[in-house]
Amino acid sequence: MAEQRVIVVGGGLAGLAASVRIAEAGVPVDLFSMCPVKRSHSVCAQGGINACNEVARQQGYSEYQHFDETIYGGDYLADQAPVLEMANWAPRIIDLLDRMGVPFNRTNEGRRDLRLFGGSLFKRTHFAGATTGQQLLYALDEQTRRHEDDGKITKYEWWEFLWPVLEGEGSDARCVGIVAQDMRTMQIRAFRGAAVVMATGGNGLIFGQSTNSVICTGGAASRCYQAGAWYGNAEMIQVHPTAIPGADKCRLMSESARGEGGRVWVPRKAGDARTPKSIPDAERWYFLEERYPKYGNLVPRDIATREIFDVCVNEKMGVGGGNMVYLDLTHKDPDYLTRKLGGIMDIYEKFAGDDPRFTPMKIFPAVHYTMGGMWTTYAPGSYTPATPHGEHKPGMVPPVDTEVGRGMAYGDPRNMSTNIPGLYAFGEVNFAYHGATRLGANALLSCIFDGLFCGVGVVNHVNDAGIKPVEDVPQSVYDAVVRQEEAKCERLIASAGTGDGPAHNAYIIGKEMGEVMTSASTVVKTEKGLENCLGKLDELRNRYANVSLSDTATWTNQALSYARAVGDMLVLAEAIAKAGLLRKESRGSHYRTDYQDRDDENFWRASVSRFNPQTGKADVSFEEVKAGLVEPRARTYGKQANEDKSENKQEVAASAS
Amino acid sequence: MTTATATPPPTAGKAMRTVHFRIKRCDGPGKPSRWESFNVPIPANSNVISCLQWIAANPTTADGKATTPVVWESSCLEEVCGACTMVINGKVRQSCSCLIDEYAPNDGDTVTLEPMSKFPVIRDLWVDRTRMFAALKRVKAWVPIDGTYSLGAGPMEGPRASETRYKLSECMTCGCCMEACPQYHLQADPAGWETSFIGAAPISQARLFNDHGTGKQLKSERLEALMGPGGINDCGNAQNCVQVCPKEIPLTESIGAIGRAATVEAFRRFFMAK
Ligand SMILES: Cc1cc2nc3c(=O)[nH]c(=O)nc-3n(C[C@H](O)[C@H](O)[C@H](O)COP(=O)(O)OP(=O)(O)OC[C@H]3O[C@@H](n4cnc5c(N)ncnc54)[C@H](O)[C@@H]3O)c2cc1C
Numbered sequence: 053m054a055e056q057r058v059i060v061v062g063g064g065l066a067g068l069a070a071s072v073r074i075a076e077a078g079v080p081v082d083l084f085s086m087c088p089v090k091r092s093h094s095v096c097a098q099g100g101i102n103a104c105n106e107v108a109r110q111q112g113y114s115e116y117q118h119f120d121e122t123i124y125g126g127d128y129l130a131d132q133a134p135v136l137e138m139a140n141w142a143p144r145i146i147d148l149l150d151r152m153g154v155p156f157n158r159t160n161e162g163r164r165d166l167r168l169f170g171g172s173l174f175k176r177t178h179f180a181g182a183t184t185g186q187q188l189l190y191a192l193d194e195q196t197r198r199h200e201d202d203g204k205i206t207k208y209e210w211w212e213f214l215w216p217v218l219e220g221e222g223s224d225a226r227c228v229g230i231v232a233q234d235m236r237t238m239q240i241r242a243f244r245g246a247a248v249v250m251a252t253g254g255n256g257l258i259f260g261q262s263t264n265s266v267i268c269t270g271g272a273a274s275r276c277y278q279a280g281a282w283y284g285n286a287e288m289i290q291v292h293p294t295a296i297p298g299a300d301k302c303r304l305m306s307e308s309a310r311g312e313g314g315r316v317w318v319p320r321k322a323g324d325a326r327t328p329k330s331i332p333d334a335e336r337w338y339f340l341e342e343r344y345p346k347y348g349n350l351v352p353r354d355i356a357t358r359e360i361f362d363v364c365v366n367e368k369m370g371v372g373g374g375n376m377v378y379l380d381l382t383h384k385d386p387d388y389l390t391r392k393l394g395g396i397m398d399i400y401e402k403f404a405g406d407d408p409r410f411t412p413m414k415i416f417p418a419v420h421y422t423m424g425g426m427w428t429t430y431a432p433g434s435y436t437p438a439t440p441h442g443e444h445k446p447g448m449v450p451p452v453d454t455e456v457g458r459g460m461a462y463g464d465p466r467n468m469s470t471n472i473p474g475l476y477a478f479g480e481v482n483f484a485y486h487g488a489t490r491l492g493a494n495a496l497l498s499c500i501f502d503g504l505f506c507g508v509g510v511v512n513h514v515n516d517a518g519i520k521p522v523e524d525v526p527q528s529v530y531d532a533v534v535r536q537e538e539a540k541c542e543r544l545i546a547s548a549g550t551g552d553g554p555a556h557n558a559y560i561i562g563k564e565m566g567e568v569m570t571s572a573s574t575v576v577k578t579e580k581g582l583e584n585c586l587g588k589l590d591e592l593r594n595r596y597a598n599v600s601l602s603d604t605a606t607w608t609n610q611a612l613s614y615a616r617a618v619g620d621m622l623v624l625a626e627a628i629a630k631a632g633l634l635r636k637e638s639r640g641s642h643y644r645t646d647y648q649d650r651d652d653e654n655f656w657r658a659s660v661s662r663f664n665p666q667t668g669k670a671d672v673s674f675e676e677v678k679a680g681l682v683e684p685r686a687r688t689y690g691k692q693a694n695e696d697k698s699e700n701k702q703e704v705a706a707s708a709s
Numbered sequence: 710m711t712t713a714t715a716t717p718p719p720t721a722g723k724a725m726r727t728v729h730f731r732i733k734r735c736d737g738p739g740k741p742s743r744w745e746s747f748n749v750p751i752p753a754n755s756n757v758i759s760c761l762q763w764i765a766a767n768p769t770t771a772d773g774k775a776t777t778p779v780v781w782e783s784s785c786l787e788e789v790c791g792a793c794t795m796v797i798n799g800k801v802r803q804s805c806s807c808l809i810d811e812y813a814p815n816d817g818d819t820v821t822l823e824p825m826s827k828f829p830v831i832r833d834l835w836v837d838r839t840r841m842f843a844a845l846k847r848v849k850a851w852v853p854i855d856g857t858y859s860l861g862a863g864p865m866e867g868p869r870a871s872e873t874r875y876k877l878s879e880c881m882t883c884g885c886c887m888e889a890c891p892q893y894h895l896q897a898d899p900a901g902w903e904t905s906f907i908g909a910a911p912i913s914q915a916r917l918f919n920d921h922g923t924g925k926q927l928k929s930e931r932l933e934a935l936m937g938p939g940g941i942n943d944c945g946n947a948q949n950c951v952q953v954c955p956k957e958i959p960l961t962e963s964i965g966a967i968g969r970a971a972t973v974e975a976f977r978r979f980f981m982a983k
C-alpha cells in the first residue's frame with residue numbers, strides 16, 4: 053500500500069489539534085486554510101476554556117458535573133455520551149496546553165488561575181488574559197510548525213476548499229479527497245486523501261453582522277451538505293448577549309466580563325438622559341440579578357439575550373430608549389481589570405472610544421456561535437447506567453469514575469465521522485456537543501478534544517487494511533469534480549457586466565440575507581416570520597441565479613470567491629430557517645413565541661437536514677437524541693417570580709468562591 | 710417586535726458625510742502600481758474595513774469609472790489576527806481598528822491606503838508575509854514537548870514570569886515592526902531569507918521560548934540562528950519597531966535580552982571549544 057495521507061480542511065483549534073495528533077501518529081497531513089492558520093477565527097476567543105480542576109473538585113465539582121451542566125445548558129439536545137467523554141478529557145487537555153507553553157494566568161503559588169463563567173456555580177474556566185483563544189491557537193500553531201519543519205505536515209494556506217470528492221453513489225459513497233482552489237493563482241486542483249477532516253468553523257456571516265471572523269461563511273459545510281453530508285440542528289444558533297454593534301462586525305464583550313463581576317443594568321426610568329455614573333444605585337435596574345437570583349448575571353447566553361431583548365424591545369427600557377444596555381465593571385479595581393481582562397478592555401476602548409474601567413459599556417446581543425452543524429456519529433464507550441440519573445448536585449459522588457474511555461470508545465474510526473465514510477467533522481462545524489445552547493468556554497474545549505481524541509480514530513480509519521486504498525480510485529473521479537468547479541468559475545466570470553445592478557450584486561444579496569436571517573431566525577422566531585424568511589430566501593436565490601460579478605480577473609479574484617460563497621450560504625440559510633419553522637417548541641437558543649414551552653414528547657429530537665438535489669432544498673426529519681445518562685429536567689436556572697428573590701443567594705456565595 | 714434586529718440602526722437624523730479614499734492598487738506581482746480614488750459615505754462606527762466593504766459592493770471610482778473591488782486581507786476584524794495590516798496615511802497599522810471618525814473626522818477628508826512595502830504584493834493591499842512564518846521556523850519558536858499523550862501539567866511558573874511571557878506571546882505576526890525597521894528589506898526570493906535581517910518579532914519570539922521551562926532546551930539552537938548573518942547583529946537599534954507595535958510588545962527589551970544571551974553563548978562556546 054502506498055503512503056496514505058490525511059486531508060485536514062481548516063486551521064483553527066480543531067484542525068490544528070487534529071493535524072498535530074495525526075502527524076504524530078506517523079500519517080502525513082495536508083492542511084488547507086483560507087488564511088494563514090495562525091490568523092484563523094479561533095484567535096478571537098477571549099474568555100477561556102473549561103475543565104474540572106483540583107480546587108473545584110474539593111468544593112464538590114467533578115467531571116461528571118461539568119458533563120451535567122453542559123447537557124442541561126444545551127437543553128438536552130446533544131447526544132450524551134460524547135459530552136461525557138469530553139468532560140472527562142478536559143483536565144488532561146488543559147495539562148497538555150500547559151506543557152505546550154500556553155501562558156495561562158497564574159496564582160501567587162504558580163498554579164493556573166480560574167474564573168467563573170456562565171452556567172456554572174464553580175470556578176472551572178482556565179484563561180490567558182482575555183485572549184485565551186489566541187494563546188491556545190498559537191500553541192497549536194507552533195506545534196504544527198514543528199511538524200511542518202519535520203516534513204510531516206504540508207500546509208496549503210490561502211487555498212479554498214470547494215467540494216469533497218466522493219466515490220460511489222448514495223449510501224455507498226465514501227470520501228476520497230477534495231477539490232480546492234489557490235486563492236492567489238486561482239488554480240483549481242484535486243487532492244487525494246485516505247480521509248478528510250472538515251474543521252471549518254461556524255457560519256455567523258449568514259446573519260450579516262456577527263461576532264465571527266470574515267471567513268466564517270459556513271460555505272465549506274454547505275458544500276459538504278450539498279454533496280450529501282447530513283446537517284444537524286441547523287436552527288440552533290447562539291446569539292451572545294453582550295457585543296458592541298459596529299458597521300462591519302459586532303465585537304464581542306466576553307462573558308468573562310460578567311464572570312469577573314460585570315453587572316448588566318438599565319436606568320429604572322425609561323429614557324433617563326443622565327450619564328450612567330451619575331445614576332444612583334437605587335435608580336438602576338439590575339434585571340438579570342433580579343430575575344435570576346441564583347445565577348444572576350451568569351445565566352446562560354440564550355436567557356441573558358432574551359432578557360436584554362425583552363427589556364429593550366418589549367419594555368422599551370433600553371439606554372436612551374434604544375437597543376442598548378449597560379455592562380458595568382466600574383466598581384472593580386482598574387488594575388485588576390487590566391490584568392484579568394486587558395484584551396477586551398482594549399477592544400472596547402479602541403472601537404467604542406470609552407474606557408470601560410471608568411465608564412459602563414453599552415452593549416447589545418449579536419449572533420455568535422453555530423451549535424448546529426455537520427451531523428456526526430460516534431462509537432459509544434463502556435458506560436451505560438441501568439437508569440438515567442437525575443440532577444447532579446455539588447458534592448455528590450459522580451456515578452461514573454473519571455477514567456478516560458467511558459463515553460466514547462477511544463480510537464474508534466466512527467467518532468465524529470459524518471454519514472459519509474472517510475469524511476469527518478471536528479470543532480464548531482459539527483453539531484455534536486452543545487445541543488441547543490453552548491455554555492461559555494466549552495467551545496475551545498470541544499474543538500481541541502475533537503482533534504486530539506477523534507484524530508486517533510482517523511488514523512485507525514486510514515490504517516484499516518479492509519478499505520480500498522485511495523490510490524486505486526480512478527483519476528476520472530477527481531477530474532469530474534475539478535471540471536464541475538471550473539465550470540462554476542467560468543459561469544461566474546462570464547456573468548460580469550450582465551445583470552441588473554443591485555438586484556444581482558452578490559454583496560447586496562448577502563446583505564439582504566443577513567438582515568432577513570437576523571430578524572426572523574435568531575432571538576425570537578414565529579411561524580409567520582420564518583415563512584416570510586423562506587419566501588425572501590427564495591427571492592434571493594432567484595436573483596442569485598443571475599448574479600453578476602464586478603471582477604473578471606484570473607488572478608486573486610476575491611469577488612469570485614465571495615460570490616460563490618453567497619450561493620452556498622443561501623442554501624444553508626434555507627435549512628436553518630426551515631428546521632426552525634418545523635421545530636414547534638422552544639428549547640435553548642431556539643425560542644418560538646407561538647410555542648413557548650419545551651415539548652419533549654414531540655421534539656426531544658435532533659433535526660436532521662438532508663439536501664434534496666431535485667428541489668435544491670432541505671428535507672428535514674427529527675431523529676432520536678441518544679440520551680440515557682441523565683434525565684431531562686426543567687431548564688429554569690432558578691428564575692424567580694417577583695417575590696421571594698433571595699433564595700439560594702447565601703448558598704451560592706459559599707460554593708462559588 | 711419580530712422585525713427588531715440584533716443590531717441597532719445607524720444614528721438617525723444626521724446627514725451622512727463622505728470621506729475620500731486614495732488607494733494604491735496593483736494587479737499582481739510584476740505589474741505596475743496605480744492610484745484610484747473613491748468617495749465613501751460614512752455611517753457611525755465606520756472603520757477602514759467597513760469602507761473597503763462598501764467599495765467592494767460599489768466599485769466605482771470618484772470620477773465615475775467602473776473598476777474592480779479592491780483586494781485586501783482580513784479575518785478577525787478586532788485587531789487580534791494581524792491579517793489586515795497596511796499603510797494608512799503613511800503609517801503602518803491594522804485597518805480594522807482604524808476608525809474613520811478619528812483618522813478623518815471631517816466631511817471630505819482624505820484617507821490614503823497602501824500595501825506594506827517590505828513584503829511582496831499579491832494584489833492591491835494584500836501582501837505575502839510567508840517570510841515571517843519562515844522566520845519562526847528559523848528560531849524554532851515552539852516548545853519541544855514529548856508528544857500529545859497525557860503526561861501531567863507543564864512546569865510551574867510564577868505570575869510575574871507568566872505575565873511577561875503572555876505579553877511576548879501576544880505577537881500576531883502582523884509585520885508592523887518590519888515595515889518600520891530601517892534594517893529590514895523587501896526580499897521576494899525565499900533563497901535570501903536565511904541571510905537577510907530577520908526583524909524584531911522573531912527575535913522576541915526566541916526570547917519567549919527561551920524563557921519557558923521546557924522551551925529553553927532549544928535555547929542554544931535559537932541563539933545560534935540569531936548569531937549568524939541576518940541575526941541580532943544586523944539590528945541598528947533604531948527602535949522604530951517598538952513604537953509601531955500594536956500590541957506594545959517590549960521589542961527593544963527582547964532584542965537586548967537576546968543580545969546578552971548571545972554574548973554569554975559565544976563565551977560558552979569559546980571556552981567549551983578549548
Ligand atoms: C469573539 C468570539 C469569542 C469567543 N470566545 C470563546 C471563549 O472564550 N471560549 C470558548 O470556548 N469559545 C469561544 N468562542 C468560540 C470559539 O472561538 C470557536 O467555536 C472556535 O474557535 C472554533 O474553532 P474551529 O477550529 O472549529 O474553527 P475556526 O477557528 O473558525 O477555523 C476555521 C478554519 O477553517 C478554514 N476554512 C473555512 N472555510 C474554508 C474553506 N472553504 N476552505 C479552506 N479552509 C476553510 C479557515 O481558514 C480556518 O482556518 C468565541 C467565539 C467568538 C466569535
Ligand code: SF4
Binds near residue numbers: 908943951964
Ligand atoms: S531596533 Fe532593530 S529591529 Fe527595531 S527597528 Fe531598529 S533596527 Fe529594526
Ligand code: SF4
Binds near residue numbers: 879882884910958
Ligand atoms: S512584534 Fe508587534 S509589530 Fe511585530 S509582528 Fe508582532 S505584533 Fe506585529
Ligand code: FES
Binds near residue numbers: 785794
Ligand atoms: S482583521 Fe484581524 S487584525 Fe484586523
